[in-house]
Amino acid sequence: KQEVTQIPAALSVPEGENLVLNCSFTDSAIYNLQWFRQDPGKGLTSLLLIQSSQREQTSGRLNASLDKSSGRSTLYIAASQPGDSATYLCAVPFGNEKLTFGTGTRLTIIP
Amino acid sequence: NAGVTQTPKFQVLKTGQSMTLQCAQDMNHEYMSWYRQDPGMGLRLIHYSVGAGITDQGEVPNGYNVSRSTTEDFPLRLLSAAPSQTSVYFCASSSTGRSRTIYFGEGSWLTVV
Numbered sequence: 001k002q003e004v005t006q007i008p009a010a011l012s013v014p015e016g017e018n019l020v021l022n023c024s025f026t027d028s029a030i031y032n033l034q035w036f037r038q039d040p041g042k043g044l045t046s047l048l049l050i051q052s053s054q055r056e057q058t059s060g061r062l063n064a065s066l067d068k069s070s071g072r073s074t075l076y077i078a079a080s081q082p083g084d085s086a087t088y089l090c091a092v093p094f095g096n097e098k099l100t101f102g103t104g105t106r107l108t109i110i111p
Numbered sequence: 112n113a114g115v116t117q118t119p120k121f122q123v124l125k126t127g128q129s130m131t132l133q134c135a136q137d138m139n140h141e142y143m144s145w146y147r148q149d150p151g152m153g154l155r156l157i158h159y160s161v162g163a164g165i166t167d168q169g170e171v172p173n174g175y176n177v178s179r180s181t182t183e184d185f186p187l188r189l190l191s192a193a194p195s196q197t198s199v200y201f202c203a204s205s206s207t208g209r210s211r212t213i214y215f216g217e218g219s220w221l222t223v224v
Contacts, residue, residue, distance in 0.1 A: 031209050043215035103153040
């Protein structure tokens, strides 16, 4: 059974710093990995989808990397802003249409 | 541009009552799913559907029922509510394929007393 772990569960950093969020998975036979953002009281918003054939995917200040062999993905946020405060979740597919989610990292950017 | 719409947003039920959480999407997506989110446990898949008339069980299906009579709608029924079903429920939809973007509704907060 695929297990997805995100450590730490919570992270606080001063505004302007670059930061890295971590995601680990136990079964490396995945074809993609997705990062989502969740604001309090809201649903999830897809940030980046990285295919297994890719090593990195970028969107604005966000960069996601994927290393299948080590079972790890990172989400890099450059020049953090208070608006980046949210919970970030990663998810990997099992079967064709189902996702296994990590429990998330709650990020707080301190102004 | 509604996306995925869930109703109700908040609901309090008594143990043993039944209710239906509604989910509708206007993007003509084939794939729809229901998740529950509990503290420390992340999102867990309850049921999913790959098209009208086709549904299947996810990781935690017990106590829930679904149907998919149209492409747009995917209601989740709680048959006899239990306190263990107190949770936040999310509906999601996407097209099929490995590069799809998944769209989530804003959640339904359910408390069973």
